[in-house]
Amino acid sequence: MATEHMLRMGDGKRIFLTKEQILADLKEGMADAVDLGSIPELSGDELDKLLEIITMPARMVGVEPGKEVPVTHDISTIRLDGDQGNSGVGIPSSRLVGCMMHERAFGADSMELGHIDYSYKPVKPVVAQEMQAMEVCQQNMIIPLLYGAMPNMGLYYTPDGPFENPGDLMKAFKITEAQESMEHAAKHLTRDIVWIMQRMMSAGADGVNFDTIGAAGDGDLYASLHAIESLRKQYPDIYIEAGMAGELVLGLHGEMAYDGVTLAGLWPHQQAPLVAKAGANLFGPVVNTNTSKSFAWNLGRAVTFIKAAVKASPIPCHVNMGMGVGGIPMLETPTIDAVSRASKAMVEIAGVDGI
Amino acid sequence: MNKEETFKKLSDAIVSCKKDAVVAAVQSARNEGIEPAEIIEKGLAAGMNEVGVMFERGKLFLPHVMMAAGAMEAGVSLLEADMPKDAAKKKLGVIVNGTVEGDVHDIGKSIVSTMLQSAGFEVHDLGRDVPLQDFIDKIKETDAGMVGMSALMTTTLPGQREVIEMLKEQGLRDKVKVMVGGAPATQNWADKIGADCYAENASEAVARAKELLL
Numbered sequence A: 001m002a003t004e005h006m007l008r009m010g011d012g013k014r015i016f017l018t019k020e021q022i023l024a025d026l027k028e029g030m031a032d033a034v035d036l037g038s039i040p041e042l043s044g045d046e047l048d049k050l051l052e053i054i055t056m057p058a059r060m061v062g063v064e065p066g067k068e069v070p071v072t073h074d075i076s077t078i079r080l081d082g083d084q085g086n087s088g089v090g091i092p093s094s095r096l097v098g099c100m101m102h103e104r105a106f107g108a109d110s111m112e113l114g115h116i117d118y119s120y121k122p123v124k125p126v127v128a129q130e131m132q133a134m135e136v137c138q139q140n141m142i143i144p145l146l147y148g149a150m151p152n153m154g155l156y157y158t159p160d161g162p163f164e165n166p167g168d169l170m171k172a173f174k175i176t177e178a179q180e181s182m183e184h185a186a187k188h189l190t191r192d193i194v195w196i197m198q199r200m201m202s203a204g205a206d207g208v209n210f211d212t213i214g215a216a217g218d219g220d221l222y223a224s225l226h227a228i229e230s231l232r233k234q235y236p237d238i239y240i241e242a243g244m245a246g247e248l249v250l251g252l253h254g255e256m257a258y259d260g261v262t263l264a265g266l267w268p269h270q271q272a273p274l275v276a277k278a279g280a281n282l283f284g285p286v287v288n289t290n291t292s293k294s295f296a297w298n299l300g301r302a303v304t305f306i307k308a309a310v311k312a313s314p315i316p317c318h319v320n321m322g323m324g325v326g327g328i329p330m331l332e333t334p335t336i337d338a339v340s341r342a343s344k345a346m347v348e349i350a351g352v353d354g355i
Numbered sequence B: 001m002n003k004e005e006t007f008k009k010l011s012d013a014i015v016s017c018k019k020d021a022v023v024a025a026v027q028s029a030r031n032e033g034i035e036p037a038e039i040i041e042k043g044l045a046a047g048m049n050e051v052g053v054m055f056e057r058g059k060l061f062l063p064h065v066m067m068a069a070g071a072m073e074a075g076v077s078l079l080e081a082d083m084p085k086d087a088a089k090k091k092l093g094v095i096v097n098g099t100v101e102g103d104v105h106d107i108g109k110s111i112v113s114t115m116l117q118s119a120g121f122e123v124h125d126l127g128r129d130v131p132l133q134d135f136i137d138k139i140k141e142t143d144a145g146m147v148g149m150s151a152l153m154t155t156t157l158p159g160q161r162e163v164i165e166m167l168k169e170q171g172l173r174d175k176v177k178v179m180v181g182g183a184p185a186t187q188n189w190a191d192k193i194g195a196d197c198y199a200e201n202a203s204e205a206v207a208r209a210k211e212l213l214l
């Protein structure tokens, strides 16, 4: 009987596959990315290398010496004191403690201060407290500390915000009204992000992290690109990290454009040049995990997409690696076998500059 | 023109998202003497399916989906005169859809509702963070044939199982089909909790709903 190797399904379930089955899944996942993104295939050598990484006998793997890359962390202490639903481990700790632990114990190369609500809009009423937290963290830390949150444009629609919900308007065939609602929301979102970051910069922030750009579709990306552009103009030295919410920019508006490019329907390799053009220093591409497919299928697909994004990007790419993204299964505590293998593959095959 | 070509023309007209093109294609299909039901099912609805797939692939966007659905409605209403009273207007079935309690992720769920509605189902969208009892109440109120439940987090996924248990307790389980979805849901999960189906995306949800309700 052929040797079987332990790997996982996208939902984390353990499965056992032969080398031939793994290779077949890798190729199928790759083909899906090639088809969707109209991007090149991986070479035979790269597929072999992926197969080798997946079938390595150790439970945990690492990159070859000399290939180490920087790691950036988001949402600071929430990883520690948040509960499982928050992707945290439930250890009571202040944000300062959380940031310093990442710097001094976990080896983070840059870090982010974030708010428990973690969207820009709810930071407005508590911005003074955020500024104070930033100042205290900066006094105690050495690594670059950014301020970060999600653009989360959905908060500007009813029932959470002032503008009529485009989802409801669309369902009622009020297409133009829905698009107008998104345009209004985007203006407010850009304005709020810039306002908040002006204050955080005055409190000593090293820069800003846009986490999960595009979560509310193309309008969310539009607003974020304009905020990046405006911040770059005001602060030539600000460090701007732009991370995506998903692999595809959902076309909820459909006609919004930046620099002449329609935003709806863009894949990671098409997003990268726009983000750079707006003025970001770092791009965080995302590939979603399909929970019904194997780790091999997901990794073959993710590496194909990310390799193309790295190639197209004028700025460094730090790929999003975590629960349900980057080929990693969707589990509250992603398993080390999958996380370490997917990370190694991203560095050694996709050529990412960081994670 | 043979029938296949006519169906293709109807379907292409829907994909173009243009009402005029659809109306013209329906007119000429009618003149060829094709049955209204066939025009709808093999022409217009087939086009709507293609629109769904193109949306999933990022080749068409939500406003286009709505325009295509609007054009389809115009085409169908043109055929009403030829059909038995109410047959054209008759909805494919009634579906209650929502995101389970504790979960505010509703973008995917809303897309599913929109596509089901565009395909001709009567959809009652309960929104997000929906108390589980509300699913049951709405099913009773609308006499729904199917309930769709979305969950985007592993922590809220169990809500789907609870609603199935509640349906059993209230003697409703045999009357409604249960469809589950959302990124962490899988066919395995659907089997485990005894749902009738799982769909990975909105166009698949439409296909599953048609299989189970028609």
Ligand code: B12
Binding pocket: A084, A085, A086, A087, A116, A117, A118, A150, A152, A154, A212, A215, A216, A245, A246, A250, A288, A322, A323, A324, A325, A331, A332, B056, B102, B103, B104, B105, B106, B107, B108, B109, B111, B112, B148, B149, B150, B151, B152, B153, B154, B155, B179, B180, B181, B182, B183, B184, B198, B199, B200, B201, B202, B205
């Ligand atoms: C957008 C988003 C948000 C937005 C949601 C806005 C909104 N109005 O929906 C906001 C910012 C509010 C948000 C909040 C949170 N989020 Co969130 N969010 C996402 C994100 C980035 C994208 C989800 C999305 O909209 N995808 C696009 C749509 C089109 O796809 P979809 O939802 O999968 O839907 C498709 C299919 O699944 C299917 N489908 C969907 N529903 C249904 C229903 C039926 C019946 C059927 C048949 C099919 C079906 O069809 C759809 C169309 O193809 C995901 C990560 C990711 N990339 O998936 C995280 C993610 C889901 N969020 C996560 C978390 C943890 C949270 C928060 C707890 C964060 C926090 N610390 O506060 C809160 C949740 C609060 C709460 N109580 O719910 C985690 C969940 C982890 C887990 N435990 O499972 C994820 C996976 C991110 C991560 N890796 O950590 N989030």
